[in-house]
Amino acid sequence: GAVVSQHPSWVICKSGTSVKIECRSLDFQATTMFWYRQFPKQSLMLMATSNEGSKATYEQGVEKDKFLINHASLTLSTLTVTSAHPEDSSFYICSASNPGRVAYEQYFGPGTRLTVT
Amino acid sequence: GEDVEQSLFLSVREGDSSVINCTYTDSSSTYLYWYKQEPGAGLQLLTYIFSNMDMKQDQRLTVLLNKKDKHLSLRIADTQTGDSAIYFCAVNSGYSTLTFGKGTMLLVSP
Secondary structure (H helix, E strand, O other): OOOOEEEEEEEEEOOOOOEEEEEEEEOOOOOOOEEEEEEOOEEEEEEEEEEOHHHOEOOOOOOOEEEHHHEEOOOOOEEEEEEOOHHHOOOEEEEOOOOOOOOEEEOOOOEEEEEEE | OOHHHHHHHHEEEEEOOEEEEEEEEOOOOOEEEEEEEEEEEEEOEEEEEOOOOOOOEEEOOEEEEEEEEEEEEEEOOOOHHHHEEEEEEEEEEOOOOOOOOOOOOEEEEO
């Protein structure tokens, strides 16, 4: 149980275009989903927290107009990188949490490697 | 805010035990977690411990928590080459938000 998928697993796009990444909880309802960014050999940086049916809460320094997050259902959240630039190239990982679980643990997707040329 | 520190690298031989250490600053953290990340992959939850526990054992994994010193450790018995990965310590710092350490790269040599 507690499987989270991400799509696509990798994507290459041209500078100036937008890219959408999907995060799905496959066997549980995720009232809360998280989006992280990970640079090579570094830890995870939380970008935003999204609760189903409400606006995402962005961490300080994360541009909400650039990284659009939608959590329209209990099993799907999307991250859209708008007007992508090479500095947006990174590994993006989502996770899902169900507050009904006793330990608030997060279950992670396999990540999406974004390369902007 | 919460700060989580880990040593960056650990090298062991196959069959030995590995101990990965972590310190944190927020004494109100309720749950503490260990995640494993293999190259190019997401994070896999290995185990977690509730803050009122001192120890938790799960097969080859033993988690020790010293709440007074805010110190958490993960011991892997009979380490195998397949255990080579980056291990992240994480603590919950408010509802379901997690704060991660920078990760410890474990290298297991044959």
